[in-house]
Amino acid sequence: MKLICGTRGSKLALTQTDEAINDLCKNTGIEVEKKIIKTKGDQILDLPLHKIGGKGLFIKEIDDALINNQIDFAIHSLKDYPTDTLPELEICAITKRRPPYDAIISLEESIEDLPEEASVGTSSLRRKSEISRIRPDLDLKDIRGNLDTRIRKLKEGLYDAIIVAEAGFSRLYGDIKEIEGYKFSRISPEIIIPAPGQGALAIVCRKDDSKIKEVLKTIDDEKTRIETMCERQFMIDVGGGCNLPVGALSFINENEIELKAFVGDLEGTKSVRGEIKGKKEDYIRIAKELAKRVNIRE
Numbered sequence: 001m002k003l004i005c006g007t008r009g010s011k012l013a014l015t016q017t018d019e020a021i022n023d024l025c026k027n028t029g030i031e032v033e034k035k036i037i038k039t040k041g042d043q044i045l046d047l048p049l050h051k052i053g054g055k056g057l058f059i060k061e062i063d064d065a066l067i068n069n070q071i072d073f074a075i076h077s078l079k080d081y082p083t084d085t086l087p088e089l090e091i092c093a094i095t096k097r098r099p100p101y102d103a104i105i106s107l108e109e110s111i112e113d114l115p116e117e118a119s120v121g122t123s124s125l126r127r128k129s130e131i132s133r134i135r136p137d138l139d140l141k142d143i144r145g146n147l148d149t150r151i152r153k154l155k156e157g158l159y160d161a162i163i164v165a166e167a168g169f170s171r172l173y174g175d176i177k178e179i180e181g182y183k184f185s186r187i188s189p190e191i192i193i194p195a196p197g198q199g200a201l202a203i204v205c206r207k208d209d210s211k212i213k214e215v216l217k218t219i220d221d222e223k224t225r226i227e228t229m230c231e232r233q234f235m236i237d238v239g240g241g242c243n244l245p246v247g248a249l250s251f252i253n254e255n256e257i258e259l260k261a262f263v264g265d266l267e268g269t270k271s272v273r274g275e276i277k278g279k280k281e282d283y284i285r286i287a288k289e290l291a292k293r294v295n296i297r298e
């Protein structure tokens with residue numbers, strides 16, 4: 001059996017695609033061919049995502065290839081995959097997540113250590129909202145491009161620090177904590193709550209293709225699926241995404257699940273945090289309950 005996997009062509013996209021394919025081949029023995037698909041989001045690099053249509057700009061061409069049977073499945077960062085999945089498609093597997101946290105790359109070791117009015121590169125409304133809550137003096141500047149490009153811009157002095165996902169950094173650079181004097185440090189969720197689903201990969205296939213679905217489910221991680229579906233349910237219920245700052249992070253401990261989350265307004269002037277615990281099997285209800293408590297629109 002040979003399957004064709006669709007992916008974007010960035011270094012990070014190819015690295016995480018290889019990670020999932022290797023696990024799939026190890027579990028099933030099947031052969032997988034990669035097909036690189038260029039998306040609109042890969043071509044527009046000078047504007048923040050929330051101004052040009054959101055993270056779905058990295059998805060449409062790949063979804064179209066799936067629907068038209070040009071590929072058998074696709075691999076995405078779960079945090080970037082829209083919650084309004086097309087009716088023909090479904091997320092049939094979610095891989096075991098890497099560390100879900102955000103991280104800072106800077107000459108300093110933390111956001112708290114940055115000098116007053118330092119420039120910080122991030123285009124994420126979520127990250128901007130959370131940083132403004134604790135360091136309103138910082139100069140938050142938009143930044144686009146792949147991870148290598150962002151680090152290059154940092155070295156060129158365009159920013160004093162950049163904020164990245166720890167999972168993406170570790171996939172490309174391994175366990176190193178410093179690049180040419182610039183330190184890589186995890187940011188506590190007490191400062192920035194990560195994006196829903198951050199650190200996990202979404203394996204997407206056609207909903208009616210039962211044979212391929214069964215193969216792909218061999219790399220599904222149940223714990224990660226429950227945690228990330230809890231986070232995404234929270235995002236759905238507060239109406240979040242690229243156009244509204246939302247963070248959500250859940251952890252399962254034996255039979256209990258804990259969810260920490262926040263939602264902010266578009267102006268960056270208000271944000272609300274909350275947390276909730278409950279039985280693991282009630283993860284959808286728990287997410288909905290917390291969404292009601294922190295609904296910033298009410």
